[in-house]
Amino acid sequence: xxxxxxxxxxxxxxxxxxxxxxxxxARELKNANFEITQATISRDxxxxxxxxxxxxxxxxxxxxxxxxxxQISNKYISIFREAVISxxxxxxxxxxxxxxxxxxxxxxxxxxxxxxxxxxAVNGDDTLMLIFPTAVIASEAVNSLNDMLS
Amino acid sequence: xxxxxxxxxxxxxxxxxxxxxxxxxARELKNANFEITQATISRDxxxxxxxxxxxxxxxxxxxxxxxxxxQISNKYISIFREAVISxxxxxxxxxxxxxxxxxxxxxxxxxxxxxxxxxxAVNGDDTLMLIFPTAVIASEAVNSLNDMLS
DNA sequence: GTGATTTTTGCATATTTATTCACACAATTT
DNA sequence: AAATTGTGTGAATAAATATGCAAAAATCAC
Numbered sequence: 001x002x003x004x005x006x007x008x009x010x011x012x013x014x015x016x017x018x019x020x021x022x023x024x025x026a027r028e029l030k031n032a033n034f035e036i037t038q039a040t041i042s043r044d045x046x047x048x049x050x051x052x053x054x055x056x057x058x059x060x061x062x063x064x065x066x067x068x069x070x071q072i073s074n075k076y077i078s079i080f081r082e083a084v085i086s087x088x089x090x091x092x093x094x095x096x097x098x099x100x101x102x103x104x105x106x107x108x109x110x111x112x113x114x115x116x117x118x119x120x121a122v123n124g125d126d127t128l129m130l131i132f133p134t135a136v137i138a139s140e141a142v143n144s145l146n147d148m149l150s
Numbered sequence: 151x152x153x154x155x156x157x158x159x160x161x162x163x164x165x166x167x168x169x170x171x172x173x174x175x176a177r178e179l180k181n182a183n184f185e186i187t188q189a190t191i192s193r194d195x196x197x198x199x200x201x202x203x204x205x206x207x208x209x210x211x212x213x214x215x216x217x218x219x220x221q222i223s224n225k226y227i228s229i230f231r232e233a234v235i236s237x238x239x240x241x242x243x244x245x246x247x248x249x250x251x252x253x254x255x256x257x258x259x260x261x262x263x264x265x266x267x268x269x270x271a272v273n274g275d276d277t278l279m280l281i282f283p284t285a286v287i288a289s290e291a292v293n294s295l296n297d298m299l300s
Numbered sequence: 301g302t303g304a305t306t307t308t309t310g311c312a313t314a315t316t317t318a319t320t321c322a323c324a325c326a327a328t329t330t
Numbered sequence: 331a332a333a334t335t336g337t338g339t340g341a342a343t344a345a346a347t348a349t350g351c352a353a354a355a356a357t358c359a360c
Contacts, residue, residue: 021346039310039311039349043348193319196318313350315347317346320341327334328333
């Protein structure tokens with residue numbers, strides 16, 4: 001479990017902060033109580049298919065980026081499976097319960113999916129809320145998500 | 151001029167071969183008669199905003215990838231300007247004459263633009279041909295391209 | 301539980317990439 | 331023409347990243 005939690009945290013960190021190096025990521029993870037070395041981060045980054053991209057300010061930062069094929073998903077789905085406890089629709093909302101601390105990493109990933117009907121997403125520590133335009137679309141989304149989990 | 155030609159060649163190389171390191175790119179450039187060191191390639195790669203992405207086989211290779219903002223274009227447009235001699239429509243085709251050797255680098259770049267109406271593109275050494283569904287669309291494309299050049 | 305097997309990790313180091321510094325050359329100013 | 335300024339480059343090196351290998355941790359079969 002620690003592995004997925006750490007990778008989920010990595011997704012969160014790179015999407016909320018401008019992480020320039022793996023050492024920097026190591027320090028951030030240390031703050032979040034993941035005691036880990038640069039070597040392991042290098043491996044995580046490869047698994048997650050993350051890469052450095054150039055920002056407008058001329059610095060490089062890590063980001064989630066489409067790989068060659070759209071085969072990225074597989075690794076993410078497996079993190080998804082480990083992190084998610086339940087998925088339910090409430091009116092036009094989808095509420096996803098996750099293990100503690102993993103909601104934000106998941107949110108970053110879902111953002112990258114560019115789901116057209118998704119109006120927005122907010123998250124706490126162990127809950128992720130997806131906002132859809134209608135209840136019908138929300139319940140369809142619950143079905144797709146549950147399919148992905150099984 | 152050598153600079154743009156070299157960078158154009160880099161675009162061609164990374165889109166036709168799986169280039170894994172800057173040293174490898176240096177060797178390929180040497181074959182194409184660009185005598186250059188890894189240091190300069192590092193700088194070219196940063197200017198072009200290229201990054202390594204993970205291929206499905208688990209190797210890293212260099213690729214053109216969307217940067218943070220869509221500000222990539224600027225550098226490419228300047229290569230474009232130096233390379234292009236003329237742009238003309240012929241029926242539903244657009245024929246772009248370029249300096250010798252620069253047509254294929256340009257083709258790689260145009261592919262990345264994901265122009266929806268563009269049915270396809272082929273190139274020789276100094277000519278690039280863009281195939282559009284109709285003559286009207288082709289002549290509109292000529293106008294946009296000429297705008298970009300002025 | 302025990303032992304066998306697989307996975308994950310750190311350490312040390314190899315490999316790869318970015319940068320500093322010095323210099324060559326071109327364009328511009330005086 | 332000489333001085334100045336700017337740009338591009340390589341050599342050397344610093345910085346960042348990937349990896350071979352051994353050990354630790356987790357998982358599995360019994």
